[in-house]
Amino acid sequence: MALADTPTARCAYYRHTCDLPAGVHPEIGRIVVRAGFVGAITMPAALGQQVRSELAHRRIQPGPIISHVRSGRWTFLIHPDLSDDVRLFAELFRLNVSIVPRGGEIALPSPVDAHAKYRRWIVPPQNGFRPSGSSIVDTVRSCMRSGKR
Structure with missing residues (x-):
């Protein structure tokens, strides 16, 4: 993925190539997308690795995955097909x-993150594909049932 080295250029890439309605917080260079058109599911990195492996085993594309380096968590960007079920x-x-609720901010990797090591792509977006949220939830359940943690 050829990403420009400014938050504005990277945001344009996300918007035009990856169909992510992203915006930039100009004061800090953070790139975010509001949950709604795009959804997100966040989990511990170890579980995220298991989910990614299981998806590959099932021949399901994982879609974009973000690593939150300092917190040790991964976020899967999804098609938001999950109900608001308590x-x-x-x-x-x-x-x-956790599922990012509608209207919540999803922080995307930004050039300013590269130096601070906040966020990086595990699987970068290359187009508008995102897996269904229900397929990610089903895979999480499967990994937990089989003891893959």
């Missing part, structure tokens, strides 16, 4: 997995 949120909460 039981689902509670189930995932017990697994240390």
Whole structure:
């Protein structure tokens, strides 16, 4: 992925090539997208690695995945097809997995992050593809049932 080295240029790439309605917080150079058109599921990195492996085993594209380096978490960008079901949120909460709620900010890797090591792409976006949220949740459940943690 050929990314420019300014937040504005990177944001334009995300918007035009990856179909991510991103914006830049100009005071800090953070690039964000509001959950709604795009969704996100965040989990511990170790579980994220298992989910990514299981998706590959099932021949399901993982879509874009962000590593939050300092917190040791991964975020899967998804097609937001999950219902606002309190039981689902509670189930995932017990697994240390969270769904970014509609309207929540999803921080994307920015050139300013490269120096601070906040966020980086595990799987960078190359187009508008994002897997369904339900396929990621089903894979998380599968990994947890099989003891893959």
